[in-house]
Amino acid sequence: MPIDTKSLCKFCGKEDFLVVPAKERMLQLSGEFQYRECLSCGSLQLIDIPKDLANYYPKESYYSQAPLVYSSRLKNLLKSIRLEVFRILPIPFFSPSYGEWLRKLRPKKQDRIADIGCGNGQLLYEMYASGFRKLEGFDPYIPETKKINDSLQLFCESFESAKGTFDLIMMHHSFEHMEDPESILKVCFQKLKAGGKLLVRTPVTDSQVWKEKKELWVQLDAPRHLVIPSVQGFSQLSEEIGFQLDEVVFDSTAFQFWGTALYEKGKALNPDLVQSLFTDSELKEMHKKALQYNQEGKGDQVCFYLIKPIKS
């Protein structure tokens, strides 16, 4: 396959790179792929993007296509009380699934919030249940545009089509599925109010598992992951666009170890296999090691907290 040697790193703009071969492993579909690994910043980008990527997101098996789970009014009331308690008393027992990001971002209930690559909208629904009232999801891969209720709407569109400006924009593991990191970060910058915040959660090549296992790394996820930045590459690009990078928090989990181990054993990414292949104490060790990797800055994913400066 001919390689376009003239293309530049999408994060730092440099041109020297290594070629890393990769296979689709999550669903064991056919196909071989190649990534370029930037020798300057260490970021990755898929060299030849398949024309019909939708084939790699089969509806019956891809995790983001699961139906939205609604909860009762009573449960929603309890969720909103729990959030209020967590805001006053930030201990893990009261933390909702999004508690950690929320504690840092401190959005108000009436803030306009977007989730790019929202999938079935479950995270936004949980935020609605906890009292947030202006929530919008964007995802060209969902079946249709849908108004869930007066506070929450899901758009079967890319974020470029969103109207007006937002207080908070989030990308939870959708950034790496987009071809052009500069373009999506610029759109986010334009659509944020001055002082608005952007949260990008993504795998990063600072990962020790990536360095050790290369194409068997579970979060390489060819060919769905089109780009994977390094912390250095992402910082450089976002700051060039005008963002202030407020904080980088590693939040990797045991998944980096058991997912990669499944690929080493030639298995698909089937979580049902985990209990039969690993003992409880092995899984506990993986969890401990993930926490340690996060502290040492070598876990395989991060949260980037960015701010659009008031004077930009």
Ligand SMILES: [Zn+2]
């Ligand atoms: Zn680079």
